[in-house]
Amino acid sequence: MRRLILFLCGLLVAAASSAAKAPARAPLKDLYFGEGLYHAYQGEYFDAIARLDTELGQYYGLDEPGLDTLHFHINQAEFSVGDFELNYRMHLRAGRAIKAVLEGNVPPPVRNEAAYRLARLHFQKDQPGDAMTALARIDGKVPDTIRDDLAFLRGNVYVAVGRFGEAASIFKGLQGAKGYEGFASFNLGIAELRGGEEKDGYASLARAGQAGASDPATLAIRDKANLVLGSRLLEAKQPALAKQYLERVRINGPFSASALLAWGWSDAGLQRYDRALVPWSLLVKRNVTDPAVQEALLAVPYAYAQLNVHGKAALGYGRALEAFGQELDKLNASAKSIREGKFLAALVREEIKQDPDWVIKLRALPESPETYYLMELMASHDFQESLKNYLDLEALRKRLDAWEANLDAWEEIIAQRRAYYQPLLPELDRQFRALDSQMRLRIEQRDRLDKRIKAMLVQPRPDFLATAEERVMRGQLDELAKRHRNDPATLERIARLRGVIAFRIHTEYDQRLTDAWKHLAELNGVIAALKKQYASYVRTRQAASQSYEGYDTTLSRLRTRIADAREQSKTLMARQGHLLEVMALNELETRITRLEEYQVKARFALADSYDRAVKAQEAGAVVK
């Protein structure tokens, strides 16, 4: 009973929160964070976590993470990773991540949201004590977006730990909260019933049974409230009152079969077997795999027998026996198909995974087991979790295969790069070294010029700015002076010419200095371009070596890790698959046992009805 309530509440938490949450779209500052969200919004949680893990790893490795664009989303990113991990059913990691947020130096609303998430996580894992501890850490301001969700969770946790009174007062406060129409009343009713407040519990369930909403989830909880209330009243031997509520369950809703069956029993409880036949006759026309339909197959002839229509009763039992026989054949064939591994093979078919109604369609596949018998089991939390794990392992297996193929391709790329670059690089390096020494020489010359021109600003040196022609002319004049040292007239002419040159150098000095500055600036431009080209070459050269060097160890380690993970996932998949098969087989076994019991009862009842029909016929003949 406790597990059922927990299971119900778990479903309700999920249903209600999904109805209430609509994430607001905040301005995006980091593209890779947006990419993570893009994967998560499509349910691709593995890719979403991998993306955010990579980004967070890089972010925390930075010297100044505050300058990174992820900084604007860092809290959201941490929470999102936790959320995605939860959705990817990695509760242990998600729990650790949320705990880390809780223990960090964060503002109260952030800490409280983390505590709420941790509590929800523990509750989903059927650990209400731990959920209570997490809830106890909530103190101060709670974000408005989670206020109702938190109250609802707290109420559910109180129910789970047996604090029904406190749970009831929380659920009372949630009456009318948006997104919780019907859910809060239903849980209030359950809390009150379990707390011994039967009258209040009935009233709350009755209120939940009339919740006004048109969405499928609320309509379903309304039906469930009426069914639970009607069934409780039936157990409490109040069939007339029970019928009132059972009649409110929608005829086409998910709980209609159980409601029709119980409705018939409420009439039977009032000894009105003719009226009980109305819902039961509707029910027997439905799919015979439903346990309620199977029971109705026995209930209809039972009602006829009570009405002393033994002939019809005998015929009804005969039909029931025939139906049970056929169903037992189906069940046995299904069990055989599961043992042959066809169930697992069908579960991982791609076309089935694309369709939300895949569980139902599974039965249409050749040689697959009859899934109608497994629907109830398949809807159970444990089976769902195990099945999702199995499917995740299958997806992981495919991923690991693809990664291994990627490694092969990458190794080939690296080998091709090595084959291309290795012979080229030595000659390139030789040429580069020659160019490099020339370049260094020119740069040194430029630096010398720079120093000299700067020095001339302090101490003018016109001679330094003599043109090449002037320097040649001066040299020629020196030569002539040596040759004609004994000819005063010539020496005088030479001195005059020297004077002309010196005059020009001195009078044009300012202009020449300005020109020298201009030329130096031009030279600086050329040198800068040269340096850029140099840096570009160095980068390209480095990139060329890095394109094939230094990968061997990383690739070999990755290959080992992938191989290990593949091996492990293979083993786990086999174990998980076996577990699913055992669950399915045991479910079928339970149904087989139940049907066999029904068969025995039907056989006895058939014989009894024949006897009574024959006796009635004989009595009629005697009277005639």
Place this chain on the structure above:
Amino acid sequence: MYRFFVAAVMPMLLWAPSAAGWAEQVSREQIKGLDEQVQEIKSDALGIAADLNRLEEKLLYPSNSQLAVFVSLAPGTKFRLDAVEIRVDGKPVAHHLYTLKELEALQRGGVQRIYTGNVRSGEHTLEVHVLGKSALGGEVRNSASFKVTKDVAPRLVGITLAAPGAAGPSISLKDW
């Protein structure tokens, strides 16, 4: 007999959880233990995926030549995006047809990395061609061309698509 039948079957119909039948052979501890091991292998695989991401980037898209193009929808965009084509220097490098799930992910604020490749340093032309349907069912065809300059750092380009007739341009580019 029928009274017994009613008394025995009724409670079972109302409350029996389906797990009751296999509880003896498949224990919750078994399920939990296996679940924890599955979580561990998932964790290992995520670690490998992160390392592979980094290695792939280093090996195939080094930062000095990397160009990545991301697509997002402007907030409130309702038009049905069918396809986007990206051309770099006139050559088609990416063409994507959108599923409903992908479109919803974009509408909720997700960002799709549509292309990662390598280009030389310098200026390049990036063309974006969009095909879709307006809210009224009419065909939407839009194109835009942008100049993108690549330097030594990885070049991330964000393309934002808006519905035709929206206040801003229907295709805009943002440098990241």
